[in-house]
Amino acid sequence: MREAQQWTGTERRWRAVAALLSVLLLAALVWGALERTERVRAERMYTAQFQRALFELIAQVEQTELLMAKSLVSGSDPRRVMYLTDVWRQSFGAQASLNQLPLGAGALMRTSQLLTQAGDYAYMLARKTARGDAVSEDDWRTLGELQRQVRVIAEQLHGVLDDAAHGAMSWSELQRLARGRLDDGPGAFRDGFQRLELQLAEFPTLIYDGPFSDHVLQREPKGLTGPDIDADEARRIAREFLPYDLSEDDLTAPGEVEGPVPAFRVRAMRRAGLIDVDVSKKGGHVVWMLDARPVGETNLSLDEAVQKARQFLAQRGLAAMEPTWASAAGHRAVIPFAAVEEGVVIYPDLVKVTVALDNGDIVGYEAMGYLMSHHDRTIPRPALSEEEARARVSPLLSVGRGRLALIPLETLEEVLTWEFPADLDGDPYIIYINAVTGDEERILKLLQTEEGTLVI
Amino acid sequence: MLRRILSAWKLVTAMGIALLLLHGARPEHASSQMWFVRGVVRADELELLARLVAAEAEGEPYAGQVAVAAVVLNRVDSPQFPNSISGVAYQPLAFESVSNGLIWRRQPSAQAYNAARDALNGWDPSYGSLFFWNPSKPVSPWIWTRTIVVRIGSHVFGR
Numbered sequence: 216m217r218e219a220q221q222w223t224g225t226e227r228r229w230r231a232v233a234a235l236l237s238v239l240l241l242a243a244l245v246w247g248a249l250e251r252t253e254r255v256r257a258e259r260m261y262t263a264q265f266q267r268a269l270f271e272l273i274a275q276v277e278q279t280e281l282l283m284a285k286s287l288v289s290g291s292d293p294r295r296v297m298y299l300t301d302v303w304r305q306s307f308g309a310q311a312s313l314n315q316l317p318l319g320a321g322a323l324m325r326t327s328q329l330l331t332q333a334g335d336y337a338y339m340l341a342r343k344t345a346r347g348d349a350v351s352e353d354d355w356r357t358l359g360e361l362q363r364q365v366r367v368i369a370e371q372l373h374g375v376l377d378d379a380a381h382g383a384m385s386w387s388e389l390q391r392l393a394r395g396r397l398d399d400g401p402g403a404f405r406d407g408f409q410r411l412e413l414q415l416a417e418f419p420t421l422i423y424d425g426p427f428s429d430h431v432l433q434r435e436p437k438g439l440t441g442p443d444i445d446a447d448e449a450r451r452i453a454r455e456f457l458p459y460d461l462s463e464d465d466l467t468a469p470g471e472v473e474g475p476v477p478a479f480r481v482r483a484m485r486r487a488g489l490i491d492v493d494v495s496k497k498g499g500h501v502v503w504m505l506d507a508r509p510v511g512e513t514n515l516s517l518d519e520a521v522q523k524a525r526q527f528l529a530q531r532g533l534a535a536m537e538p539t540w541a542s543a544a545g546h547r548a549v550i551p552f553a554a555v556e557e558g559v560v561i562y563p564d565l566v567k568v569t570v571a572l573d574n575g576d577i578v579g580y581e582a583m584g585y586l587m588s589h590h591d592r593t594i595p596r597p598a599l600s601e602e603e604a605r606a607r608v609s610p611l612l613s614v615g616r617g618r619l620a621l622i623p624l625e626t627l628e629e630v631l632t633w634e635f636p637a638d639l640d641g642d643p644y645i646i647y648i649n650a651v652t653g654d655e656e657r658i659l660k661l662l663q664t665e666e667g668t669l670v671i
Numbered sequence: 672m673l674r675r676i677l678s679a680w681k682l683v684t685a686m687g688i689a690l691l692l693l694h695g696a697r698p699e700h701a702s703s704q705m706w707f708v709r710g711v712v713r714a715d716e717l718e719l720l721a722r723l724v725a726a727e728a729e730g731e732p733y734a735g736q737v738a739v740a741a742v743v744l745n746r747v748d749s750p751q752f753p754n755s756i757s758g759v760a761y762q763p764l765a766f767e768s769v770s771n772g773l774i775w776r777r778q779p780s781a782q783a784y785n786a787a788r789d790a791l792n793g794w795d796p797s798y799g800s801l802f803f804w805n806p807s808k809p810v811s812p813w814i815w816t817r818t819i820v821v822r823i824g825s826h827v828f829g830r
Contacts, residue, residue, distance in 0.1 A: 324751035
């Protein structure tokens, strides 16, 4: 080995380069190690979130089942209401925790649905009991059914946890799932939930009066009357519907819709933009229309926009409709109209119109509400007069003039009510008093926001 | 802005028209689609929805953008999914653009905001669909078990 002083100039340069590269390599390795530590820490943190969701879910499911059992055996009505309300609270919490698990789209739908329906059903029973209405044997039996299903969830979740505790499933699976690698490797966690979904699918569907009951979720359109039409007819109807001069060639029927309302999708090309119109196959009703034309400025007042919308509807045979609201945002005004029959406003029969505030063009139309609900109705006579109904409103409020309105409940049942605008210390409200029973059916509060007035 | 609100309010009271918006918040136990009108929306909801539309449906036909927003709202209303717009948007593995942060990198266009507003007001070109996907991109085979309702632009919508 030669002495260092004996190295030639070239060799010294190469040694310098090698030293520099080693330093750089070391730096890169250190940096890599630090980055990895960061990543592992971040991963552990969010895996911990999923673990938390899982443990909360188990606790909430168990609480739900316990409270359902107590409400079934309780002999006291006021206590029953409390237990049932708590069932609702716990089951909705469980559903929220469930939907925080990283199992991918569609893996938890049946479980989620059961938890929501259980809470919803319990809420419905709580309300019935609180009102003093009769709760039937069938009602309790259904609650028992739901409790059985909730118990299935609890058992399956315990199975998953047991596997984790005994090492059959490691928490690293949760990490893998969180990274979106659903199909790699063993999946006791994922399989456990799959088994649960399959088990729950064995139970029959639930029929009851609540917003999440299957009959509400799958209702048929009542207002869809008339003979079936074909694609050419659909194009003709769309052409007549649109407020523009269009030739046959401007419209195409590019598609069909196979949904709750089978329809033809008609597209109109205009220089300003594309317009899509859906025309129902049954009866040739226009379901909705959307004009993509950009609207850049506001030149019309809301009053003028409402007039334009009224005109548009009247020209299409919908003259007996009253505007219920007008809000403007993005230089467009959205105005919903409700049908009026015998002086009663029928809110379920709703049609919405969008007016472009630059020149008053109608750029949107939506009639699903109307097509779902409109039918020949016998509107009941009010059993209470306006004064009698007004007396039922809380004395804290100062109440304006009332009018009759038919409103839908969550169960889709329609009730006739007296509608009163009211005020408390400058806060506006709307109160609905049932015109037959005098019960307070609904309270709406109005909030001023930047986008207009929000009603909650 | 204030004048517009006041004139809207005046319009409403002058015509004796009652406001019938029902906010789809859970404690009232009613879905936003149950009772027609929403009219105006909470700014945070609109923002999140518009961002999701901009990230997931950029360049799609307007009806397709409204449909994407409607799918989010249909999930909120469905017992099978989370009960709020943020719950649905942030459900793990539900939207690629949420998990990779794309929704915050892209500024939504005026059209995206309008699409979100129309969906919040009840327009639903997807007819109640709970899923949408791009058939020409790799997706999990499970999603093809859903019934297809309609195709708009490059997305297929199903329930």
